Amino acid sequence: MTDARPLYPLVFIGPMGAGKTRIGRRVAKALDVRFFDTDKMIVAEHGPIPEIFESRGEAVFREFEKEAVATALAERAVVSLGGGAVLHPQTREALTGHTVVLLNATAEAVAARINTSKRPLLKNGTGDWQRIYDERRAIYEELATTTFDTSTEPIERIAGKIATWARGRA
Template identity: 45%
Template sequence: MPGNRPIVLIGPMAVGKSAIGHELAKLLDVPFVDTDNMIVDAHGSIASIFAGRGEHAFREIEARTVASAVEHAEGAASVISLGGGAVLDSGTQQLLGRCTVVYLECDEETVASRIARNSGRPLLAGDAMARWSALFITRKPVYERLANLVVDVRQGSVSELGHRLEVALRDYAAAKQEVEN
């Protein structure tokens, strides 16, 4: 794997960062951290944070949570899943330079059924797919810029995608090692 650096999964909401990240962590036998779950455990539901305190307050909590997760994981292999908008924070972007960042690439069709089943996403109120598409269009360049590795997750089960990601990370680590030698 890419040294003793945390592996951070980024991408739009509903792409499968949590499920695939959990699977990857099992395959690699390393800890898994989901920053959205950390926020919920410490502050209550994300929807209630948005409703009661607003998006700006949520983003501040999110940035602190990501920083804590990355700093806690430094120097050891681990898998960290970030919320879809976490990458918008400039401090988070800087922290990700100390990690191996994997962008889980998808499209609307990949996430449509997941979004239809989960109405608890505050940024998707109203026409969920139109809102998802608008967010994705603005965030995609950030995902691409920050990523050390891009993995297409349009097809495959969580298990298959975890294995595909493991292979991609091993190939990335080998190529990086070759360049360094």
Template identity: 55%
Template sequence: MPGPLDAPVVLIGPMGAGKTSVGKRVAKRLGVPFVDTDKLLVQRHGPIPALFEARGEAHFRGLERDAVDETLRRGATVVSLGGGAVLDPATRRLLRDVRVVCLTVSPEAVEARIAGSDRPLLQHGGIEAWRRIATERAPLYADLADLTLDTSHRPLSHVVDDIVTWVGTDTP
């Protein structure tokens, strides 16, 4: 059993990498709360595609930054961020003092995971839009990550095991 978690563990990465699925399992194993900032935003402000359409991406990123800041202040929590949260410089600064795990996934593996998605940045482009977005954001993910794990072909249980072990041995 890992040692007590005293600071947040944040999962970042492209859409479809498994941040929410992995995050829920890691939180359960560590005995701490799980927060998905996208779900938090939906609860407070309505569907994300509608927010993008009505107010634009810049407004959405500001709401997202506020949700990340609030969530990180909770302390021992596993937090899943939306794929684009790292685009905001202030959000990136918030992530500098916490454990950050980047989950990656190959385009081939993600294609089935995001099929039929209503995610706003995929509305007109499917997997090609995903490739472009993932490529643009990859340097930001890499810069922030303390640990990077590929979820393309590994069982989620193995990814969860790796994170729980790392949290138990890492000092933020």
């Protein structure tokens, strides 16, 4: 069955450390389109993420994030969201009809790779990762139009596979 959804914006969702930022950037390069990372947009406008969580709270961060997502989704681009962006109902609604790629990874793979100090929700270590993932799993799976697992292969190989898949979709 062919997928009638437009390829762009091509959106990456999934848990922290799955590789949305790194893989998204590589896929954009391979497809020769622009790349937006909503966390980077928020940092550019409002400052470092841990400071936003600390001084304004998660709810304010989610509002900033909703705005960044809406801006990025208007572009013909690859767009990587932060792991919790899908918690906002307006963001879930905004994703309707778009091509949404879920990047999944196991807790073990993520524990070996991520810098928890930059992720305020993991400041007690990666033990919280599984709980947060379990809370969000159903949302990710409902929104995703395709899924790739990033646990075992290097970033370049996964990005290459996704770019090949995307070319086949275009």
